[in-house]
Each structure stands twice: as structure tokens, then as C-alpha cells.
Amino acid sequence: MWRNITSNFLTAMIVILVAVAGVVAWAKREYVSEGPLSQAICLRVDQGDSFVKVSDDLKAKGAISSGYIFRTGADYTEKDGKLKFGSYLIEPGSTMEDIVDQITRGGPSSCGxxxxxxxxxxxxxxxxxxxxxxxxxxxxxxxxxxxxxxxxxxxxxxxxxxxxxxxxxxxxxxxxxxxxxxxxxxxxxxxxxxxxxxxxxxxxxxxxxxxxxxxxxxxxxxxxxxxxxxxNTAWANRAEGLPYKTPEEALTMASIVEKETGVTAERPEVASVFINRIEKGMRLQTDPTVIYGVTNGKGSLGRGLRQSELRANSPYNTYVIAGLPPTPIANPGKAAIEAALNPDSTDYLYFVADGTGGHAFASTLAEHNANVAKWRAIEAQRAKEAGGN
Known part of the structure; x- marks a missing residue:
């Protein structure tokens, strides 16, 4: 009799262990399998929130199938105490494992x-x-x-x-x-x-x-x-033969390029004009440097430059001084810095606005004067149309 009782008990224990193992295996699959979320949601985690509250929010939003498995998985991977506040974009199909990793890793909020x-x-x-x-x-x-x-x-x-x-x-x-x-x-x-x-x-x-x-x-x-x-990255990858002794000089050139054009595609061309002028011993003759010398970078000039300012003996007056001014004249962006250190290869020495927001480039003074005449005609026509209104 005892033998039968023992045999039955062992059989029952084996059945229970197999069932528990099956449940554990199922829970693990649930934790790492694609979640039920069909549309992205924002999950907000406030300071002081617990995994219980977060799991309840996720369950209510249809992002997870089980709050218990979600919390158990976080506990098993020792992430239950690492919850980071923020607002998170939970993508469709995110697994519980992915979400736990996302809300415990933290970083800039990606939603809200x-x-x-x-x-x-x-x-x-x-x-x-x-x-x-x-x-x-x-x-x-x-x-x-x-x-x-x-x-x-x-x-x-x-x-x-x-x-x-x-x-x-x-x-x-x-x-x-x-x-x-x-x-x-x-x-x-x-x-x-x-x-x-x-x-x-x-x-x-x-x-x-x-x-x-x-x-x-x-x-x-x-x-x-x-x-x-x-x-530093742009300087390390700069073209050969540029007329800069230091990265700071390149930064100054980049700031001039930045102020001369807002068209990203033009920046390498504009940089080539100024580099060509330096290499030929010509003055840069760029208005933004003169304006900076007048304002010291404090606010807008709010008017055109005066002839006296264009003739003034200022370290920023590139109509008077040779080469670059002593410092940058603004904070240039990455594109302008890269243009200054990897300019286009051109023979351009001049440029002027072309009426489209960009510029017309020229290699000779005669070509430039023709471009200037076109720009003056555009200005005159615009002024006439404005007056007619």
C-alpha cells in the first residue's frame, strides 16, 4: 500500500512540476514575444511611479497582455528598481522585454x-x-x-x-x-x-x-x-592646400560663409570664392564682417552700411584689411564649417544675389558686373511693384 501511495505521490509531483515548467516556459515566451499593441502610444512615467502603476497603464492601453508577467520579467532581469521617469513612444508590437528596457534605460523623452x-x-x-x-x-x-x-x-x-x-x-x-x-x-x-x-x-x-x-x-x-x-572632425577631414593655419581661422571663414548664404547647396561655392580671393591676395570685401565690426555682434544693424563704415579702419572691415577678420562673426552650423574646410574647386571670385534667394557666381569682373546689373533690375522691378500696391 505504501508503495502505491509513494508512487502516486511521485507521479502527482512530476505532473505538477511539468505543469509549472510549462507555465514558466509560456510566461517567458509571452515576455519576449511580439506584444498586442497595434498602434503606437505615449507612455508617461512620472517621478515616484512604480512598476505596478506602469504595468497597469500599459495593460489599460493594450500594450501588454499581462501586468504580472511584465513585473515578474522586470524583477527577474533585476530592472524593477531602475524605472526612469519620462515620456516614451511605445511602438506597435513592442515586447514586454523591449518596454522594460526602454523605461529603465531612460534618456531624452521621445513622446508627449x-x-x-x-x-x-x-x-x-x-x-x-x-x-x-x-x-x-x-x-x-x-x-x-x-x-x-x-x-x-x-x-x-x-x-x-x-x-x-x-x-x-x-x-x-x-x-x-x-x-x-x-x-x-x-x-x-x-x-x-x-x-x-x-x-x-x-x-x-x-x-x-x-x-x-x-x-x-x-x-x-x-x-x-x-x-x-x-x-575638430571637419579639420581632421579637410581638403589639402587651404589657406588656414588653425581650426579657428577655418571657423572664422565658416561664419562668413554662414552669413553670406542661407542656401546649403551654395555654401561650398561661396567658400571657394573667399578662398580664391585670399590666394590671389584680394580682399574679401564682405558686408557681414563690416556689420559685425559696427554692432559687435549685439543686435541687428537695422539699416544699410554707410560709406564711412565701409572705409573705416576696423579689424572687421574686409574692404580695408587683408585676409580674415580676427574672430568669427557668428556661430556657424555644421554645413558651413564643412564647406569652409571642403570647398568646391572653382575659379569664382565674385557673387551677387540672383533674385531667387541664391546667388549668381562669376570668374571675371565683367561677368560680375553683368550679374549685378541683372540684380539691380530685379530690385527696381520689385520696388515698382511694391509702390504700385
């Missing part, structure tokens, strides 16, 4: 609403936008110039309602360091006092995700590091 602080060449813009997770496209909800315009009605309430995920600062190519610092000082979500304006040209025009309360000096240091990396 953003306040965009755009620092232009002479202006600023504050915009609120929100990502549509289904399309992956941001929808602009509101925008205004915080310096020139009053805050739109309901803007603050809309910002509060959207529970902002990111603050993003975007620098436009060609803004001066003084203008950038003035803008950063006006942003009350930042902290810290900037005592000195960074060296001209040292700030990389690009997009920066900023934490609320971040120190302005830390953000400026990030911008400087980014620009140094761009310049």
Missing part, C-alpha cells in the same frame, strides 16, 4: 508635448508642440515671439494642460553669442547667471533637450563641446 525655444539670428520664438504617436509627427499647437509679442490668450493654460515632457532649445545658424546669451537669460525655466559671453563661433547651432532648472552655464558648455567636436 514640448516647449520649443528657438533662438534665431535676430529673433526668438516660443512654440508648443505635441507628438501624434500614431503618425510620429509633431503638431504645433501654439507659437509666438516672446520678445516682440504679448503672450497669446490661453497659452499658459494650454501649457499646463499638456503637462510638458521636454523643454528644447534650438539655435539657428548664424546667431551671435551675445544674442544667444541674452535669449538664455530670458528663459525662466533655466537657472544660473552667465557672467561672460562665450567666444564668438564657439556654440553649435543645433537642438538641445533641456531639463527644467538646468544651469545656463552647463547648457552653454554643452553647446561649446558640440561645436568643438564638429570643428
Amino acid at each position: 508635448s514640448e516647449l520649443i525655444y528657438r533662438i534665431g539670428v535676430n529673433t526668438q520664438t516660443l512654440a508648443l508642440r505635441e507628438l501624434d504617436p500614431a503618425t510620429g509627427i509633431y503638431e504645433e499647437l501654439a507659437k509666438y515671439d516672446p520678445v516682440a509679442d504679448p503672450e497669446p490668450d490661453g497659452f499658459k493654460e494650454l501649457v499646463d494642460e499638456k503637462n510638458i515632457t521636454n523643454h528644447r532649445v534650438i539655435l539657428a545658424e548664424g546667431a551671435t553669442s551675445w544674442h544667444i546669451v541674452q535669449a538664455l537669460k530670458s528663459y525662466d525655466f533655466l537657472s544660473g547667471d552667465v557672467k561672460e559671453v562665450p567666444a564668438e563661433g564657439s556654440l553649435a547651432p543645433q537642438s538641445y533637450v533641456v531639463t527644467k532648472g538646468e544651469d545656463r552655464n552647463a547648457l552653454i558648455a554643452q553647446m561649446q563641446t558640440a561645436q568643438s567636436e564638429i570643428l
Whole structure:
């Protein structure tokens, strides 16, 4: 009898163990298999949230099949205590394993609403936008110039309602360091006092995700590091025979190219003009350097250059001095830096606006004068049409 009891008990235990092993194997497959989500969603994780709350949110949004398996998998992989707050874009079909990795790895928020602080060449813009997770496209909800315009009605309430995920600062190519610092000082979500304006040209025009309360000096240091990396990489891959002794001289040339054209495809051509002029011993004769000498990079000139300014003995007056000015005249972007260090091979010595937003290039003064005459005719026609209106 005892033999039968023992045999039955062992049989039952084997059945139970096999069943448990089957459940464990099924749970593992569920954890790493494609999830049930058919359309991308935003998952917001606030500071202090637990894996229980997050798993409940994911289950309610149809992103996971089991909150228990989700939490158990996080615990088994020792990630249950590493939850990072933020707003995450959960892609269709994401596995539980993928989601756990995403919300414990952290990094910049990839979903939700953003306040965009755009620092232009002479202006600023504050915009609120929100990502549509289904399309992956941001929808602009509101925008205004915080310096020139009053805050739109309901803007603050809309910002509060959207529970902002990111603050993003975007620098436009060609803004001066003084203008950038003035803008950063006006942003009350930042902290810290900037005592000195960074060296001209040292700030990389690009997009920066900023934490609320971040120190302005830390953000400026990030911008400087980014620009140094761009310049050093471009310098290491520069063309041979360029008339620069240092990367800083190349940065100065890049800033001139940046101010002369906003057409990306033209930048290598514009750079070739100035390099050709230097190699022939000709003066650069570029208005943006003269303007910088007049304004010291502080604001817009707001008028045309005077003849006295074009004749003035200034280190930035390239109608008077030979070669490059002593410093950059703005913060050039990556494309302008690369153009200055890998210019097109041309024999161009002149260029003038062509009426399309770009420029007409010429190798001889006669060709240039003809291009100038065409541009003057376009200007005259536009003035006539404006007067007629």
C-alpha cells in the first residue's frame, strides 16, 4: 500500500512540476514575444511611479497582455528598481522585454508635448508642440515671439494642460553669442547667471533637450563641446592646400560663409570664392564682417552700411584689411564649417544675389558686373511693384 501511495505521490509531483515548467516556459515566451499593441502610444512615467502603476497603464492601453508577467520579467532581469521617469513612444508590437528596457534605460523623452525655444539670428520664438504617436509627427499647437509679442490668450493654460515632457532649445545658424546669451537669460525655466559671453563661433547651432532648472552655464558648455567636436572632425577631414593655419581661422571663414548664404547647396561655392580671393591676395570685401565690426555682434544693424563704415579702419572691415577678420562673426552650423574646410574647386571670385534667394557666381569682373546689373533690375522691378500696391 505504501508503495502505491509513494508512487502516486511521485507521479502527482512530476505532473505538477511539468505543469509549472510549462507555465514558466509560456510566461517567458509571452515576455519576449511580439506584444498586442497595434498602434503606437505615449507612455508617461512620472517621478515616484512604480512598476505596478506602469504595468497597469500599459495593460489599460493594450500594450501588454499581462501586468504580472511584465513585473515578474522586470524583477527577474533585476530592472524593477531602475524605472526612469519620462515620456516614451511605445511602438506597435513592442515586447514586454523591449518596454522594460526602454523605461529603465531612460534618456531624452521621445513622446508627449514640448516647449520649443528657438533662438534665431535676430529673433526668438516660443512654440508648443505635441507628438501624434500614431503618425510620429509633431503638431504645433501654439507659437509666438516672446520678445516682440504679448503672450497669446490661453497659452499658459494650454501649457499646463499638456503637462510638458521636454523643454528644447534650438539655435539657428548664424546667431551671435551675445544674442544667444541674452535669449538664455530670458528663459525662466533655466537657472544660473552667465557672467561672460562665450567666444564668438564657439556654440553649435543645433537642438538641445533641456531639463527644467538646468544651469545656463552647463547648457552653454554643452553647446561649446558640440561645436568643438564638429570643428575638430571637419579639420581632421579637410581638403589639402587651404589657406588656414588653425581650426579657428577655418571657423572664422565658416561664419562668413554662414552669413553670406542661407542656401546649403551654395555654401561650398561661396567658400571657394573667399578662398580664391585670399590666394590671389584680394580682399574679401564682405558686408557681414563690416556689420559685425559696427554692432559687435549685439543686435541687428537695422539699416544699410554707410560709406564711412565701409572705409573705416576696423579689424572687421574686409574692404580695408587683408585676409580674415580676427574672430568669427557668428556661430556657424555644421554645413558651413564643412564647406569652409571642403570647398568646391572653382575659379569664382565674385557673387551677387540672383533674385531667387541664391546667388549668381562669376570668374571675371565683367561677368560680375553683368550679374549685378541683372540684380539691380530685379530690385527696381520689385520696388515698382511694391509702390504700385
